[in-house]
Amino acid sequence: MPSLSQPQQPQITLSRRERLETYVRRFTINWPTRNHDIIGSKNPEANAKEVFFLTGTTGTLGSQILAELIMRPYTMRIYAFNRPHPKTSSRQRHESIFLDKGSSIKLLQDPKVVYVEGDLSVPGFGVAKELYEEMNKSVTTIIHNAWPVKFTKPLTDFEVNLRGVRNLIDFSLQSPHLSPPRILFMSSIGMVKAWANIPLIPNTPFMDVDLVGESGYGESKWVAERILAIASEETELKPLIIRVGQISGGVNGSWNVNEWFPALVNSVGFVPLQKCANAVIDLRNASSLSFAHIVHPNPITWTTLMNFVSHSLNLKIVSIEEWLTKLRFWGSKTRNTKHPAFKLISFYEHNLYPKDEDIQRLTEKYQITGLAMFDTEMTSRSIPFDLEQLDKNEVEKWIGYWSKQPSWVNVGEKGELILGSGHRDTVLARL
Numbered sequence: 106m107p108s109l110s111q112p113q114q115p116q117i118t119l120s121r122r123e124r125l126e127t128y129v130r131r132f133t134i135n136w137p138t139r140n141h142d143i144i145g146s147k148n149p150e151a152n153a154k155e156v157f158f159l160t161g162t163t164g165t166l167g168s169q170i171l172a173e174l175i176m177r178p179y180t181m182r183i184y185a186f187n188r189p190h191p192k193t194s195s196r197q198r199h200e201s202i203f204l205d206k207g208s209s210i211k212l213l214q215d216p217k218v219v220y221v222e223g224d225l226s227v228p229g230f231g232v233a234k235e236l237y238e239e240m241n242k243s244v245t246t247i248i249h250n251a252w253p254v255k256f257t258k259p260l261t262d263f264e265v266n267l268r269g270v271r272n273l274i275d276f277s278l279q280s281p282h283l284s285p286p287r288i289l290f291m292s293s294i295g296m297v298k299a300w301a302n303i304p305l306i307p308n309t310p311f312m313d314v315d316l317v318g319e320s321g322y323g324e325s326k327w328v329a330e331r332i333l334a335i336a337s338e339e340t341e342l343k344p345l346i347i348r349v350g351q352i353s354g355g356v357n358g359s360w361n362v363n364e365w366f367p368a369l370v371n372s373v374g375f376v377p378l379q380k381c382a383n384a385v386i387d388l389r390n391a392s393s394l395s396f397a398h399i400v401h402p403n404p405i406t407w408t409t410l411m412n413f414v415s416h417s418l419n420l421k422i423v424s425i426e427e428w429l430t431k432l433r434f435w436g437s438k439t440r441n442t443k444h445p446a447f448k449l450i451s452f453y454e455h456n457l458y459p460k461d462e463d464i465q466r467l468t469e470k471y472q473i474t475g476l477a478m479f480d481t482e483m484t485s486r487s488i489p490f491d492l493e494q495l496d497k498n499e500v501e502k503w504i505g506y507w508s509k510q511p512s513w514v515n516v517g518e519k520g521e522l523i524l525g526s527g528h529r530d531t532v533l534a535r536l
């Protein structure tokens with residue numbers, strides 16, 4: 106019996122659509138008004154050269170964009186914005202990712218770079234007021250790249266990141282520049298539900314929640330896109346939402362071993378890291394665009410890729426079903442249920458294996474993970490249509506890089522390989 110002092114609350118169950126839209130509504134009210142007294146006020150720096158506010162520069166794509174921006178002659182300053190870490194300094198983390206990706210660490214000493222640590226989820230970003238004001242006066246482009254690339258977390262875990270998107274919009278709208286600095290937001294093609302039966306995803310917003318994959322990650326990118334799209338309708342902000350495809354190795358073949366291996370297939374085509382970073386930078390000037398897709402214009406089939414991998418590692422190719430059965434068996438036999446590959450079983454089941462027979466036939470020919478095709482017409486200037494196809498040499502570069510990593514472990518019997526590391530819930534796995 107419920108006690109009288111604790112009246113029972115009526116249980117309200119929200120549909121998925123309502124749940125997602127609640128987040129959108131929460132972050133799209135009370136836009137700051139533009140201060141017309143200061144708008145257009147003289148800012149000599151902004152007239153001459155560009156000043157970037159770039160988030161997540163300790164990660165794969167952010168570090169490559171940072172390296173490229175440092176080398177561009179028009180860059181006056183880059184505020185490299187990251188969250189603080191208790192044990193390692195921002196400088197150490199940058200050095201380690203630059204070394205890993207084959208970028209010169211000398212670039213990090215360039216006076217153009219200002220390292221900022223803070224928290225985007227709070228107004229003022231948790232930095233000194235003077236620094237916030239200095240950034241607000243000078244920044245001409247915002248590249249929002251930081252995001253938890255976590256596929257098993259629920260949407261609620263991304264709330265702080267959505268708050269960060271809203272605070273960045275406010276930061277842009279508070280700018281004294283004539284036009285608020287553009288926000289380039291790194292979204293993901295992985296947001297679209299696997300096996301969504303749509304021929305071509307256009308370079309536009311899509312409202313249909315049913316097209317959004319079930320993961321909190323995909324949902325969070327959709328909500329963030331909606332917040333930015335509404336801001337562009339209701340304010341002077343002109344954001345650019347860039348749906349990034351799967352990024353492959355850096356110039357030295359480096360491809361984070363912690364990444365979820367099937368994400369490797371989860372694309373229309375992989376885009377090499379450096380090409381992707383350059384495309385993001387070049388797209389900032391595409392003023393007529395509000396959405397862009399960065400995917401490879403000449404994808405190869407999954408079968409061709411797996412043949413390269415199988416040849417390099419001397420592994421037998423098995424069906425996805427057999428692979429999943431082995432993964433389940435291996436997990437229960439070794440009781441290593443904390444292994445990232447094991448933790449991701451249901452994710453693999455949803456994303457790797459289509460239930461529909463027609464789609465199964467299609468995937469033999471095209472994409473194993475059932476991602477829709479993405480319209481790239483507008484992005485073609487940034488990703489040239491003659492971009493080389495992925496070849497065996499490239500795959501061997503990744504494998505050479507992975508096999509040097511401490512987390513590369515062969516725990517199976519003959520021909521069964523699991524590669525991964527326990528400290529993140531992403532994995533590179535092959536059984």
Ligand SMILES: NC(=O)c1ccc[n+]([C@@H]2O[C@H](COP(=O)([O-])OP(=O)(O)OC[C@H]3O[C@@H](n4cnc5c(N)ncnc54)[C@H](OP(=O)(O)O)[C@@H]3O)[C@@H](O)[C@H]2O)c1
Nearest residue numbers: 161162163164165166250251252253291293349350351352
């Ligand atoms: N890699 C791909 O193939 C791919 C595909 C589609 C879209 N994207 C998008 O591209 C962007 C970069 O991806 P990536 O592959 O470079 O990821 P990554 O290597 O994991 O780097 C992510 C960056 O975001 C920061 N970050 C993560 N969680 C954060 C949080 N809660 N608060 C503040 N900062 C946080 C990380 O900082 P710490 O160093 O502090 O963790 C890091 O700097 C993301 O927005 C991702 O969704 C990537």
